[in-house]
Amino acid sequence: MNRPFHSFLRGLYFVAALLLISAEAAATPDILQWQTANGAHVYFVAAPQLPMVDIQVVFDAGSARDEGKDGLAVLTNGLLAEGAGKLDADAIAERFDAIGAHFSNSALRDMSVVSLRTLTDKKLLNSALDTFATVLQQPTFPADALERVRNQMLIGLQDEEQSPGAIAEKAFYRALYGTHPYASPSDGTSDSVKALTRDEVVSFYQRYFVAHNAVIAIVGAVDRKQAEHIAEQITQRLPAGNAAPALPPVQALTKAESIHIPHPSTQTHILMGQPGMRRNDPDYFPLYVGNFILGGSGFTSRITNEIREKRGLAYSAYSYFVPMREEGPFMLGLQTRNASADESLKVLHETLEKFAQGGVTEKELAAAKRNITGGFALNIDSNSDIVQYLALIGFYHLPPDYLDTFIARINAVTVEQVRDAFARRVAPDRMITITVGGNR
Amino acid sequence: MLHPLTMRLLAALLSLPLAACAAAPTSPVAPTKETVLDNGMHVIVREDHRAPVVVSQVWYKVGSSYEHDGLTGISHVLEHMMFKGTPKHPAGEFSRIIAENGGRENAFTGTDYTAYFQQLEKSRLPVSLELESDRMRNLLLPPEEFTKEVKVVMEERRMRTDDNPDALTYEQFMAAAYQVSPYHHPVIGWMTDLEHLDVADLRHWYQEWYAPNNATLVVVGDVKTDDVFAMAKKYFGEFKPSDIQSPKPRTEPPQKGERCIVVKAPAELPSLIMGYRAPSLVTTDAQWKAYALEVLAGVLDGGESARFARELVRGQQIAAAASASYGLTDRLDTLFTLSATPANGHDIKQLEQALRDQVKRVRDELISSDELARIKAQVTAAKVYERDSVFYQAMQIGTLATVGLDWREGDRYAERINAVTPEQVRAVAREYLVDDQLTVARLDPQPIDRKHPPKSGGMNQGVMR
Numbered sequence: 001m002n003r004p005f006h007s008f009l010r011g012l013y014f015v016a017a018l019l020l021i022s023a024e025a026a027a028t029p030d031i032l033q034w035q036t037a038n039g040a041h042v043y044f045v046a047a048p049q050l051p052m053v054d055i056q057v058v059f060d061a062g063s064a065r066d067e068g069k070d071g072l073a074v075l076t077n078g079l080l081a082e083g084a085g086k087l088d089a090d091a092i093a094e095r096f097d098a099i100g101a102h103f104s105n106s107a108l109r110d111m112s113v114v115s116l117r118t119l120t121d122k123k124l125l126n127s128a129l130d131t132f133a134t135v136l137q138q139p140t141f142p143a144d145a146l147e148r149v150r151n152q153m154l155i156g157l158q159d160e161e162q163s164p165g166a167i168a169e170k171a172f173y174r175a176l177y178g179t180h181p182y183a184s185p186s187d188g189t190s191d192s193v194k195a196l197t198r199d200e201v202v203s204f205y206q207r208y209f210v211a212h213n214a215v216i217a218i219v220g221a222v223d224r225k226q227a228e229h230i231a232e233q234i235t236q237r238l239p240a241g242n243a244a245p246a247l248p249p250v251q252a253l254t255k256a257e258s259i260h261i262p263h264p265s266t267q268t269h270i271l272m273g274q275p276g277m278r279r280n281d282p283d284y285f286p287l288y289v290g291n292f293i294l295g296g297s298g299f300t301s302r303i304t305n306e307i308r309e310k311r312g313l314a315y316s317a318y319s320y321f322v323p324m325r326e327e328g329p330f331m332l333g334l335q336t337r338n339a340s341a342d343e344s345l346k347v348l349h350e351t352l353e354k355f356a357q358g359g360v361t362e363k364e365l366a367a368a369k370r371n372i373t374g375g376f377a378l379n380i381d382s383n384s385d386i387v388q389y390l391a392l393i394g395f396y397h398l399p400p401d402y403l404d405t406f407i408a409r410i411n412a413v414t415v416e417q418v419r420d421a422f423a424r425r426v427a428p429d430r431m432i433t434i435t436v437g438g439n440r
Numbered sequence: 441m442l443h444p445l446t447m448r449l450l451a452a453l454l455s456l457p458l459a460a461c462a463a464a465p466t467s468p469v470a471p472t473k474e475t476v477l478d479n480g481m482h483v484i485v486r487e488d489h490r491a492p493v494v495v496s497q498v499w500y501k502v503g504s505s506y507e508h509d510g511l512t513g514i515s516h517v518l519e520h521m522m523f524k525g526t527p528k529h530p531a532g533e534f535s536r537i538i539a540e541n542g543g544r545e546n547a548f549t550g551t552d553y554t555a556y557f558q559q560l561e562k563s564r565l566p567v568s569l570e571l572e573s574d575r576m577r578n579l580l581l582p583p584e585e586f587t588k589e590v591k592v593v594m595e596e597r598r599m600r601t602d603d604n605p606d607a608l609t610y611e612q613f614m615a616a617a618y619q620v621s622p623y624h625h626p627v628i629g630w631m632t633d634l635e636h637l638d639v640a641d642l643r644h645w646y647q648e649w650y651a652p653n654n655a656t657l658v659v660v661g662d663v664k665t666d667d668v669f670a671m672a673k674k675y676f677g678e679f680k681p682s683d684i685q686s687p688k689p690r691t692e693p694p695q696k697g698e699r700c701i702v703v704k705a706p707a708e709l710p711s712l713i714m715g716y717r718a719p720s721l722v723t724t725d726a727q728w729k730a731y732a733l734e735v736l737a738g739v740l741d742g743g744e745s746a747r748f749a750r751e752l753v754r755g756q757q758i759a760a761a762a763s764a765s766y767g768l769t770d771r772l773d774t775l776f777t778l779s780a781t782p783a784n785g786h787d788i789k790q791l792e793q794a795l796r797d798q799v800k801r802v803r804d805e806l807i808s809s810d811e812l813a814r815i816k817a818q819v820t821a822a823k824v825y826e827r828d829s830v831f832y833q834a835m836q837i838g839t840l841a842t843v844g845l846d847w848r849e850g851d852r853y854a855e856r857i858n859a860v861t862p863e864q865v866r867a868v869a870r871e872y873l874v875d876d877q878l879t880v881a882r883l884d885p886q887p888i889d890r891k892h893p894p895k896s897g898g899m900n901q902g903v904m905r
Contacts, residue, residue, distance in 0.1 A: 049490050052824050089754055093744035098814050100821025119821050148757055151784045155760040158708035162605055162888065262890045264706045265603040299535035309532065312591030315599055335599050367540060374542020377561045381491035382828045
C-alpha cells in the first residue's frame with residue numbers, strides 16, 4: 001500500500017473509456033445477446049481463461065431523472081448495499097468481503113451502475129450472486145442508513161467546494177445546459193440533498209429499477225446457460241416496468257458567455273465548451289477522429305502541442321466529447337498559474353478557431369487513424385474493458401457489430417467529413433467559458 | 441486536470457493494495473523468466489497469452505529518495521525530459537512513433553523508482569525497445585526544452601499540491617515524520633528547488649543513474665520469452681555498464697516522542713493523518729513482521745466490512761472516511777498511516793481519539809479468526825483478478841525488482857499472508873504502533889475567501905529561470 005501522491009505521471013489525458021477508441025481487424029469478442037423473461041437486455045461474452053466473472057447492471061436511472069430533486073439518483077444508488085432483504089449494511093459488506101468479491105455502485109447523469117466481480121468457484125459464485133441479487137432486487141433503504149449516506153454526500157459536496165477543478169466543472173454544466181436535466185450536478189447541492197426524503201428514494205427505485213429499464217453485461221468463465229441463469233437470478237424479482245422516457249433535446253447556445261469564479265488558488269482552471277454529441281450520433285466518427293487530432297490524443301494533439309509543448313503553460317490541456325444519451329458536452333480545458341490565464345485562454349481559443357476553420361490535414365488524419373486502429377487490441381484486452389463495452393453497447397443501443405465494424409468506420413472518415421461535422425456542430429464564437437482561480 | 445477516470449486508474453495501478461500480490465492455488469502464476477545481460481541489465485518476461493498485446497516497462501533505480509537537498513524533484517523533471525529527444529529522435533518523436541504504432545506510453549516517478557512504459561499490439565514490441573534503448577544513453581537535454589518543461593512541472597505541482605489542501609497537508613506530514621530520511625521531501629520537489637534547477641544538474645543526474653546496470657526491463661504479454669531476451673540483447677546489450685554508487689543510507693534516527701503539526705489552508709473540511717514509524721519488507725529484521733503489518737492494515741481498512749468502515753463510518757459515524765495504509769515495498773523505513781475526515785457534527789479531536797482507540801484495541805486484543813479468514817480470501821481472489829491486467833502484473837514485478845526485493849516475492853504473497861497469525865498481528869501492533877513513534881498532522885481549514893483571492897499565483901508567481 002502506497003501513500004497518496006506517491007507517483008507522478010508525465011500526464012495522461014486519454015479518455016478512452018468515454019470515447020471508445022477502438023478497432024483493428026484483430027479478433028473481437030463474440031457477443032451473445034438475449035432478453036430475460038421479464039425483458040432486461042443481456043450482453044454476454046465467455047472468457048474462460050481466468051476463474052472469475054464480471055457483471056455490470058446498468059439502469060437508465062442517472063441524475064438526468066432527478067426531476068428537480070438533485071442528488072436523488074446518487075442517493076438511491078448509494079443506498080442499495082446499505083440494507084436489502086434481511087441483511088443490514090454490515091452483513092452485506094461481510095458477505096462480499098468474506099469471499100473476496102468486489103461490489104461497486106455509482107450513478108452519473110445517464111446511468112445508474114451496479115457491478116460485481118467474483119471468483120467462479122461454485123460455492124463462492126453462488127454466495128456472491130445471492131447477495132448481489134438481494135441488493136439489486138430487495139433494497140430496504142433503512143432510515144438510519146439514509147441519514148448517514150446523506151451526511152456523506154454533504155461532506156462530498158464540501159470537498160468539491162475546496163477544489164477549483166470541481167467548482168469549474170459544476171459551473172460549466174450549469175451554464176451549458178440551462179434548464180435541461182443535465183444542468184444539475186449528479187451529487188446535488190447542499191440544499192437539495194438536505195431535502196431528499198425516503199419516500200422519494202423508494203419511488204425513484206420503484207419507477208426506474210425495472211427490467212425494461214435495465215441492461216446486464218456479463219464477461220467471464222461461465223457458459224451461456226450459466227449466464228442466462230445469472231441474468232434471471234439478479235432481475236427476476238424486478239417488475240417488467242417501462243423504459244425511462246426520452247430526455248428532452250438539448251438547446252444549442254445562442255451566444256458566448258464567460259463566467260469567472262474567484263477562488264484562492266495559485267492556478268486558474270479553464271473550461272470552455274458547448275453541447276457536443278449523443279452517443280449514437282450520426283456525426284460520431286468524424287467528430288471523434290477530429291477531436292482526437294484537436295485535443296484527444298495526448299502528446300500528439302494540437303492543444304497539448306500549443307499549450308504545453310510549445311509554451312509550457314499547463315501540465316494538462318485537452319479537448320474531448322462526452323457522448324451521452326442526449327448531447328453531452330464538448331469541452332476544452334487546462335489549468336495554469338493565474339498570471340498565465342489570459343494568455344492560455346487566448347491560445348486555446350485560437351487553436352480551436354483554426355481547427356474549426358481549417359480542419360485537419362490528410363497527414364494528420366492518416367496518423368490519427370493509425371493510432372486509433374493500431375491500438376484497437378489494447379481496448380479489449382481485459383474482461384474489465386469488455387464488460388464496459390457491453391454495457392455501453394446495450395445502454396446506448398449501439399449496433400451489436402459495433403466492435404467488429406469500428407475499424408472500418410474509423411478508416412472511412414475523410415478530411416471533408418471532419419471539416420463538415422465541425423462546421424455544423426462546433427461554433428467557436430458561441431462558447432461557454434468558465435474560469436476559476438485568483439486574480440490575474 | 442486529469443480525467444477522474446484516469447485518476448482512479450492511476451490510483452489502482454500505482455498502489456499495491458493489501459490483496460494485490462497474492463498467489464491463488466487455483467490459478468498458477470503465468471511462467472515468468474529472468475535473465476541478466478552481460479552489462480548487468482535485468483530482463484524479466486512474463487508470458488500472458490490472453491490477448492494479442494504487450495506491455496514493456498523500463499525501470500531505473502532512481503527516484504526522489506535518491507535526491508539531495510536543493511535538487512528535490514530532479515528525478516521527476518528528468519523523467520519529463522526523457523521525451524525531449526536524442527540525436528536520432530528529436531523532441532516529440534518518441535510519442536509520435538508510439539502513437540503511429542497504435543501504442544500508449546507514459547512514465548512515472550516515485551520515491552524509489554523512475555519507470556517508462558509502452559502498451560502495444562504484440563508485434564510492435566521492437567519499436568518500443570529501440571526507442572527506450574536510444575534514450576537510455578543518448579539523451580540530448582536541450583536547454584530551450586528544459587526551460588519550457590520545468591514550467592510544466594511547476595504547473596503540475598500547483599495543480600496536485602499547492603491548490604489541494606489535503607495534498608498540502610500530506611506533504612507537510614511527510615516532512616515532519618521524516619527528518620533525515622529522503623522520504624522527507626515530496627516526489628515532485630519543493631517549488632524553490634524546481635525554480636533553481638538547471639540543465640547541468642539534469643545532465644549530471646542522467647549520467648549518474650541511467651545505465652543498463654541500473655535498469656530492469658519488464659515485458660508482460662503475448663510474447664515468447666526467448667524472443668524478448670534476444671531483443672533485449674540486441675537493443676541494450678551493446679551498452680557498457682556505468683559505475684553506480686549506492687545512495688548514502690541517510691537512516692532516520694530514533695524518534696524521541698510524538699510530533700504534531702497543523703496545516704492552515706483555505707479549505708472546507710478538516711482532515712487528519714497519523715503515521716507510526718515502521719520497517720518495510722526491505723528493511724525489516726524479520727519478514728513476518730512486514731506481512732503482519734499488511735494484515736493489520738487489512739483488519740482496519742480491507743473493505744467495507746473492515747473495522748474502519750464498520751465501526752467508524754457506519755457504527756459510531758464519527759468519520760466520513762477513514763483509511764489505513766502501510767508502505768510494504770518501500771526501499772527505506774516507512775510508516776503505518778491512518779488518515780480520516782470527520783463526519784458532520786464531530787470534530788477532529790474526537791476523530792483522533794477514535795483512531796487512537798482503534799490502535800489501542802489491536803495492541804490489547806487478538807484479531808478474530810473471521811477477520812483473518814476474510815483477509816486471506818480477499819488475497820486469494822485478488823491474485824486472480826490482477827491477472828486481468830497485464831499492465832498491473834508488470835507494475836508489480838517492476839516495483840519489487842527496483843526496490844531491492846526479489847520479484848518472485850509477489851508470487852509468494854498469498855503464502856506469506858496465509859502464514860500470519862493473530863498473535864503476530866498483535867505483536868507488530870505492540871512494537872510499532874506506539875505514541876512516541878507517531879507523527880500527527882491536522883488540516884485546520886481557513887475560510888475560502890472568494891472576495892480577496894491572492895494575486896497572480898501568490899508566492900510562486902513567475903519565478904522562472
